[in-house]
Amino acid sequence: MNKHPSIVRSTLHESSKHDSGPKHVAGAAEYIDDIVEPVGTMHAYLALSSRAHAEIGSIDFAAVKAAPGVIGVLTAADVPGENDVSPSHKHDEPIFAEGRVQFWGQPLFAVVAETRDQARRAAHLAKVDYTDLPFATNVRAAQAAGGKLVTEPLKLERGDVAAAMASAPRRVRGSIAIGGQDHFYLEGQIAMAIPGEDEDVTVFASTQHPSEVQLMVAHVLGIPLHSVTVNVRRMGGGFGGKETQGNLFAAVAAMAAKKWRRACKIRPDRDDDMTATGKRHDFVVDYDVGYDDNGKIAAVDAVYAARAGFSSDLSGPVTDRALFHCDNAYWYPAVRARSEPLYTNTVSNTAFRGFGGPQGMMAAERWIEDIAYSLGKDPLEIRKANFYGTDTDNVTPYHQTVEDNIVHRVVEELEASSDYQARRAAILAFNAKNAILKKGIALTPVKFGISFTATWYNQAGALVHVYKDGSIHLSHGGTEMGQGLYIKVAQVLADAFCVGLDDIKIMATTTGKVPNTSATAASSGSDLNGMAAWDAARQIKERLVVHAAKLYQCDEAAVLWVPGGVQAGDQFVPFAELVASAYLNRVQLSAAGFYKTPKIHWDRATGQGHPFYYFAYGASVSEVTIDTLTGEYIVDRVDILHDVGRSLNPAIDIGQVEGGFIQGMGWLTTEELVWDDKGQLRTKAPSTYKIPVASDVPPVFNVKLAEWSVNAEPTIGRSKAVGEPPLMLAMSVVEALSMAVASVADYAIAPRLDTPVTPERVLMGCERLKREARG
Amino acid sequence: MSAVSHAIRFILNDEEITLTDVAPDQTLLDFLRLEKRLRGSKEGCAEGDCGACTVLVGRVMNDEIIYDSVTACIRFVASLHGTHVVTVEHLAGKNGTLHPVQQAMVDEHGSQCGFCTPGFVMSLYGLWMRDANPSQGAVEKALQGNLCRCTGYAPIIRAGKAISSYGAPEADPLRAERIALKARIQALNDGSRVEIGTGKARVIVPASLDDFAEVYAANPEATIVAGSTDVGLWVTKFMRNVGPVIFIGHLQELKRIVETDGELQFYAGVSYSEALPKLNAHFPQLGELWDRIAGEQIRNMGTIGGNIANGSPIGDTPPPFIALGAKLQLRRGNQRREIALQDYFLAYGKQDRQPGEFVESVTLPYLPDGERFAVYKISKRRDEDISALCGAFCIRLGDAGLVEMARIAFGGMAATPKRAEAVEAALIGKPWTPDSIDAAIAAFTEDYQPISDMRASAEYRLLTAQNLLRRFFLETTGEGQRLKREVA
Structure with missing residues (x-):
């Protein structure tokens, strides 16, 4: 049938390479700082507060304004619209502090100068008159100070918790502190704004959420959305850190650009980026769990207190998602989970891959561990005993029934393929013989809910043009931050039109092409935008089929899409030829596609609904060796089996799993955020904040996709989201470290390590267990 | 005093650069990005820790060109006199054909967001020049100074091991043209001292060790820059004005390693990387420590003398050197004195070093039997x-x-x-x-x-x-x- 053998077959579900790969390796991929600047581009730089909480008396700008190259200063008084970039629309996040600073590092004003170096130097020259106020920077201090919240808390409840707890044969109470995490995207925050005629402004922003930047810039300038165009070709990493945190930078650049009618770029240095932008929330979870002698959980009652920072930002939905994942993969017959998004005098914490889910799941693994050590059992046995059932025992704390549970198969396969049982036996024997080095092994599951819990975000648009030479122009609302979204959506479109990937030009994301988009977040990028692009292709294809049937005089049903074109009755028509004739016959060759996720609904007031379209699953086994003299350790081996449904691109998905795991391992092991007693973040550069390096990768690192998995829901290609879920696979590292620590007290005491499990925490954990074992 | 010239001269990729006006604190990264508009090298941290700005710097050592990976963010332009700087833009062929290192990275899916990628490419390139078929351990070691937040490194490590299947190292232009390149590099250096600017803006590149001793004794207020792995941060992070600056990283006499029957003497300009083979031979215990000091680029730049001279309480060389009974040779003009290394550190930020005096070498007695x-x-x-x-x-x-x-x-x-x-x-x-x-x-x-x-x-x-x-x-x-x- 195919008379054109040069035409490639479908690349959907195949490992197409990242579309920017050749440009990345040549240094030719453009990031915002690489774009050729318009003549006369100015540079802005933020001046940050050096107090955690203080009244601002006056600011003396004399030295700033006299510094070389300085064009001017922007303060709160210079904001034409509202001095606010709060994404929660609570009006609690000023661009520039007014009257009072609420955290160390809060922007006070911006200096605009001819060069970035001049602006940066001048920003340090202001004399600020502070009057200190009391402050609380962490969860316990904020609770002690009255527990002020930045947004409404959430409660999830199902079953009679009090009765179930009272009748449970065993109880465990405890708490776990789970540390935060800096995104450490390699490309820091940056924006460049170019003023246009009338009220227009064009902004190049490193953002996961162009429509939000558009909204914030409009809001700050006091102009309608149609006057602001936001462009994003790619980000040098996002991970949630560019969902809302780019707003302020874009707004400052736009303000300066409009005020002085010159282009303006703003880029903080790494220290300022880490000091002035939000991070993953750290949590303290206080829990009370009832269970029986077999380790089956009867009831869970837990409070999830989070360091939200000085404003709400995304702390509401982040702490909500922690509660949504308080179960991980486990059935709780009775459960009550409450959130406390606490006001603290720290930078406002924000989205980070997993969005609160990882913290919720880490706490669940903690009480599994407590139960296991109290009963003298392998924690894996307790995990399996508490997995959700497939037909019964399958209702979540938010009253959604788990309909697609594959955790049993994933865990069984991994347990076998990783040789878990034999290795655990060998490790127990090793530990019995060795006094100083101890080993641990653990298998932990992941179940992660897919969809934005804000139901309206679950929509997407795409704009597809077919030009009359058959080349195709693809735009959608998703942004590329390295995760391979662009190539995946292009694969969807190439498959839909039965053409090669080379026929498709992937366009930079811009608010001018697709409006009112959602953040590329919540792992939803390819689910939403892939479907929207597919919908656009469907519309164009339907028109082309009508045209082909007419032209070649066959039934529409006899027009078939085949590689390289259509088969119309007996006639094969190459795609370009079909398109050219369609143009001459005045067929519209452009379409806007749209998609909204079906089935989902959520009532926050009652804590009930069906917030997730489906769940992604996975499991990992980690093996570690610790040094009980120093607390140092090595992750020796990791085996992963992860579920991405029917993969749209296995190479890209494996990349997400490997990268997500290592990033999660960093969060849980060496990435420690330390604030000093003045409220200043002391870990604010790679010299002090330690993300994993190449030699932290486990020497044995077996990563597999569950190739048999097919999404039970009709998602694009029956695939599943992959951005966030793999991060939580790293929990097995913590649990393996725990086992190694537990060995020093013959596994009779739960080690209860807080995270990140630094060498210091391992050593102090060993010391505590030895002390307690001695009595 | 030596003859004096007034231009910093080096080769950037194919272009010969002559700078008669260069600030002592001008970084190579800013020079590449802002002045030469070569924007493949990225700024990730401006403190030499993330490697996104990694470039290669070639210099002639013992009549051979040696290319070292370095972090351009904390390398000063004035330190590049008589070198060949190779950036990521130089790798692909004129027709756009990717270099074997680049193609391996593409094919192994070694880039995601791509921002760190040029730095990884350059680090892998530097490794491949020395070791065409590196082990996994060698790849990991070469990449210790490069941070990637997306991939989890696994595909980059795979790429690092696969490079030679994409091309032979002998065919690499820098290898094939090394004789011509060496001649070009050597032609840049006429053996004179380079002096540019006055006062705080003064740049001094001495012609020899004796010339350095002389000029420093006469200008004790100057900052000495060898590898710039510490001073670089004074500039990029703390915006300190470090001028005038005397650059000494190029001085061959300060790169001497002297093995005698009883002891091993490192002159102050020996980098960590250069010291490693001899250290391993005499003190294998130190080899393991060495591999855990910073990343490859910093080990290529940072010097033994610098780690001692600046007196940091957390430098990694003083504790083992003190335990080994090291002695420090200090020099001012033509006066030399020797002290026990442990006596050099007087208090936080205070060392036993007189104005105009510098650390010339450190001597480690071999470990006696027993x-x-x-x-x-x-x-x-x-x-x-x-x-x-x-x-x-x-x-x-x-x-x-x-x-x-x-x-x-x-x-x-x-x-x-x-x-x-x-x-x-x-x-x-x-x-x-x-x-x-x-x-x-x-x-x-x-x-x-x-x-x-x-x-x-x-x-x-x-x-x-x-x-x-x-x-x-x-x-x-x-x-x-x-x-x-x-x-x-």
Whole structure:
């Protein structure tokens, strides 16, 4: 049938390479700082507060304004619209502090100068008159100070918790502190704004959420959305850190650009980026769990207190998602989970891959561990005993029934393929013989809910043009931050039109092409935008089929899409030829596609609904060796089996799993955020904040996709989201470290390590267990 | 005084650069990005820790061109006189054909967001030039100075091992054209001192070691820059005005390593990378530590003299060198003096160095038979991290099995690298037994009152320091167990 053998077959579900790969390796991929600047581009730089909480008396700008190259200063008084970039629309996040600073590092004003170096130097020259106020920077201090919240808390409840707890044969109470995490995207925050005629402004922003930047810039300038165009070709990493945190930078650049009618770029240095932008929330979870002698959980009652920072930002939905994942993969017959998004005098914490889910799941693994050590059992046995059932025992704390549970198969396969049982036996024997080095092994599951819990975000648009030479122009609302979204959506479109990937030009994301988009977040990028692009292709294809049937005089049903074109009755028509004739016959060759996720609904007031379209699953086994003299350790081996449904691109998905795991391992092991007693973040550069390096990768690192998995829901290609879920696979590292620590007290005491499990925490954990074992 | 010229000259990719006006604190990265508009090299941290700005710098050593990976963000332009700077833009062929290193990265899916990628490409390129078929361990070591937040490194490591399947190293242009390149590099240097600017803006590139001694004695207010791995941050992070600056990283005489019958002498300009082979030969215990100091680029830039001279309490070379009984040779003009290394560190930020005086070399006596030596570095992250503490131990037992000599020194435990004199005193004359160790451990609190900071708590530092003495004891008695990461 195919008379054109040069035409490639479908690349959907195949490992197409990242579309920017050749440009990345040549240094030719453009990031915002690489774009050729318009003549006369100015540079802005933020001046940050050096107090955690203080009244601002006056600011003396004399030295700033006299510094070389300085064009001017922007303060709160210079904001034409509202001095606010709060994404929660609570009006609690000023661009520039007014009257009072609420955290160390809060922007006070911006200096605009001819060069970035001049602006940066001048920003340090202001004399600020502070009057200190009391402050609380962490969860316990904020609770002690009255527990002020930045947004409404959430409660999830199902079953009679009090009765179930009272009748449970065993109880465990405890708490776990789970540390935060800096995104450490390699490309820091940056924006460049170019003023246009009338009220227009064009902004190049490193953002996961162009429509939000558009909204914030409009809001700050006091102009309608149609006057602001936001462009994003790619980000040098996002991970949630560019969902809302780019707003302020874009707004400052736009303000300066409009005020002085010159282009303006703003880029903080790494220290300022880490000091002035939000991070993953750290949590303290206080829990009370009832269970029986077999380790089956009867009831869970837990409070999830989070360091939200000085404003709400995304702390509401982040702490909500922690509660949504308080179960991980486990059935709780009775459960009550409450959130406390606490006001603290720290930078406002924000989205980070997993969005609160990882913290919720880490706490669940903690009480599994407590139960296991109290009963003298392998924690894996307790995990399996508490997995959700497939037909019964399958209702979540938010009253959604788990309909697609594959955790049993994933865990069984991994347990076998990783040789878990034999290795655990060998490790127990090793530990019995060795006094100083101890080993641990653990298998932990992941179940992660897919969809934005804000139901309206679950929509997407795409704009597809077919030009009359058959080349195709693809735009959608998703942004590329390295995760391979662009190539995946292009694969969807190439498959839909039965053409090669080379026929498709992937366009930079811009608010001018697709409006009112959602953040590329919540792992939803390819689910939403892939479907929207597919919908656009469907519309164009339907028109082309009508045209082909007419032209070649066959039934529409006899027009078939085949590689390289259509088969119309007996006639094969190459795609370009079909398109050219369609143009001459005045067929519209452009379409806007749209998609909204079906089935989902959520009532926050009652804590009930069906917030997730489906769940992604996975499991990992980690093996570690610790040094009980120093607390140092090595992750020796990791085996992963992860579920991405029917993969749209296995190479890209494996990349997400490997990268997500290592990033999660960093969060849980060496990435420690330390604030000093003045409220200043002391870990604010790679010299002090330690993300994993190449030699932290486990020497044995077996990563597999569950190739048999097919999404039970009709998602694009029956695939599943992959951005966030793999991060939580790293929990097995913590649990393996725990086992190694537990060995020093013959596994009779739960080690209860807080995270990140630094060498210091391992050593102090060993010391505590030895002390307690001695009595 | 030497003849003086007034231009910094180097080759950038294919272009010969001549700069008659260059500030002492002008960084190579800003020069590339802002002046040459070569924007493949990225700024990720501006402190030499992330590697996104990695480029290669070629220089002629022993009549060969040696290319080292360096971080352009903290390398000063004025330090590049007489070198060949190679950036990521130089790798692909004129027709756009990707270099084998680049193609391997593409095919192994080694880039995601791509921002760190040019730096990884350059680090892998530097490795491949030296080692066409590197082991996994060699790849990981070469990449310690490159951070990637997306991939989890696995595909980059795979790419690093696969490069030679995409092309032969002999065909690489830098290898094939090395004779012509060497001639071009050598032609840049006419043997004169380079001087540019005046006052705080003055740049001095001395012609020789003697010329350096002379010019520094005459200008003791100048900042000496060798590898710029410390001074670079004074500029990029703290915006300090460091001028006038005397650049000494190019001085061949300061790169000498002298092996005599009794000792090993490193001149101050020897980089960590250059020191490693000889260190490994004489002090294999130090080789393991060396691999955990910073990343490859910093080991290529940073010098032994610099690590000592600036007096940091957390430098990794002073503790083991003190424990080995190192001596320091200081020079001012033509006057030289020698002191015990331990006596150089007077107080936090204060060293025994007179105006116009510099560290010329450090001498390590070989370990005599019968002396046991070990060094342990403790850090939050195993590689490319600054020590929370670093402990070094050297003991000699007498015929009766009693401790005859003990030199124990720690970094990270006090305001300077410091001997554990009370612990040593508790050990001297005692039998080398667990009981003696227990007794000596109590003396740690006399020697050290460490601080708590972002790297570790005081409690952890003290406990770990004590445990390191236990480890040393166990290792000398054959029961030691140390963590080892085994890779293929």
